[in-house]
Amino acid sequence: MQQAVNAALTAHAGRPGALLPILHDVQHALRHIPPAAVSAIADALNLSRAEVHGVITFYRHFRLSAPGRRLVQVCRAEACQAVGADQLLEHAQRSLGCSLHQTSSDGAVTLEPVYCLGQCAVGPAVMMDDALYGRVDAARFDALIALQEAQQ
Template sequence: MNVHVAGGIYAERALSIIRERKHLEGPMLPILHAMQHEFGFIPEEVKPVIADELNLSRAEVHGVVTFYHDFRDAPAGRHTLKLCRAEACQSMGADAVANRVRQLLGIDFHQTTLDGAVTLEPAYCLGLCACAPAAMLDDEVYGRVDADCLAEIVAEVRR
């Protein structure tokens, strides 16, 4: 048995996820997506398990996890608010909206409010360029957002 499985709270389930998918061509991304879905983030303790099972270095696994913005290294809040940072949204005032939302939440991008209600993430295109600026709360997208509309959304999810 893998030595990493004995010590960690996530490692045993991670090993099962890996073994279900390691036969796939290019299995690391499907494995990481499955772990993010299962745990809500990629626990540090599973990186050596992935590396061992896929015959990769821990640095390679860490590099993939940190390269992709959607993989988290800590649990997200109950809600995830993504603000589009792409050019179309930038040209329509997304910076001012982002500054106001950060002020309202008291956090920056890649952080979670102290009450665990909201994680704020940048997005690099939500596909609503014609309705810029755009935001996404959990799985619901919003176009033509402004600071007032996002203030209402933030107040609602923090209740």
């Protein structure tokens, strides 16, 4: 953990407004921002732990605990809702056995909402880890989850 934090701090040393890029780098490396990293980041930027924690909890993108082995994000923007995202999300919750912002009981998948993946013309859109998919219905969702499980 310390190595990831130090790398992010070094990469953005002396830059104005470095907090967000540092948080992004740490989360990219560790898949979340461990509470122990908050103190190190705060000290390096001469901020209070409360200020850093406030930024982390303000932005839905940042996580303080590790997600499941796979991260599934369902677009909740209006364009995707208009073409079935609500039904897709209900299916995803039933299929995975967890609600939004939760991880399946086997630790395999964390389900999160995202508010626009930029795929408005091909909604509903889903991002699974770093892969983006459009026109996802219940059957395609299940097929994508099965494919990801097979790749593990």
